[in-house]
Amino acid sequence: MNSMVGKIFVCLLVTILLTTVPPAQAQQPKKVPRIGYLSALSLSSESTRSEVIRQALRELGYVEGQNIAIEYQYSEGKPDRAPELAAELVRLKVDVIVVAGGDLVIRAAKDATQTIPIVMIGASADPVEAGIVESLARPGGNVTGLTILNTELTGKRLELLKEAVPKVARVAVLHDPAIPSNVQELNDVQTAARALKLITQPWEVRDAGRFDRVLAAIAKERPDGLYVCQGGIMNNNRKLIADFALKSRLPSVHSAREFTDAGGLITYGADRADSYRRVAYYVEKILKGAKPANLPVEQPTKFELVINLKTAKQIGVTIPPQVLARADRVIR
Secondary structure, eight states, X not given: OHHHHHHHHHXXXXXXXXXXXXXXXXXXXXXXXXXXXXXXXXXXXXHHHHHHHHHHHHHTTOOBTTTBEEEEEEOTTOGGGHHHXXXXXXXXXXXXXXXESOHHHHHHHHHHOSSSOEEEEEEOSOTTTTTSOSOSSOOOSSEEEEXXXXXXXXXXXXXXXXXXXXXXXXXXXXXXXXXXXHHHHHHHHXXXXXXXXXXXXXEEOOSGGGXXXXXXXXXXXXXXXXXXXXXXXXXXXXXXHHHHHHHTTOOEEESSHHHHHHTOSEEEEEOHHHHHHHHHHHHHHHHTTOOGGGSOOBOOOOEEEEEEHHHHHHTTOOOOHHHHTTOSEEEX
């Protein structure tokens, strides 16, 4: 009997130990990957782009707040703030940095770290010429991602403005000379304008505080059209620019759909939403161990022409049927 009791006691003791002491090989909780998000824009201006990227990540199984964390930094159209924001993401030891902005912001991230993988979205200049990657096929460093071929489409934009509004003869060009890609874009605008027999009037905008003075000066010159170069300061102030063009009855052409959504007349450029979705592909590859050096930089394959007919009516412009027929999206 005592032997039986002893056996029962030993069995109970073993059971208690097995259920209360974790096994030596117990699996440790998985580390939640951290994504740094560095934007050239402000929180409000950035929301559309970042939401498309978050949705694409969700579709791949990465849900913010559950199995990934995202640290956001916004330079709010001030490229000089980008280095400190990039350094902050490095300090936070993120696993990958997504740079949603132009060449200066991408350069700031690249200068901040040579080890953390960087996924660029929105590079408007050739990243090889800019020294960001060694080649599109084999980037070679810690940067890869997507370009938007912005400057390459400059001539086509000006041509579309002339087709849509044949009376255009003098075009004001808003640009930020502090952005290298804007310098190239302005040169391309002037070259294209000569071929189209248009006169260009360049106007510098280096900071948001200059907009009122510059726009007032443009109004006095009374040009026939407005070309807006791509950049953080322009994107952050797109509603101000669109409202000015409407008030001045000025046909405008832009590179990003957000401008026509804000009231601009014409947008022609890469399908940005398609590019934003591809960011998730790069992030997933990197989180699974791929090296940026071996992930080719992608160029856009989809382009879109957006025409705001509501704006056309407000400024007294009739878009020719042959131009309207080519539009991928019409705002009525």
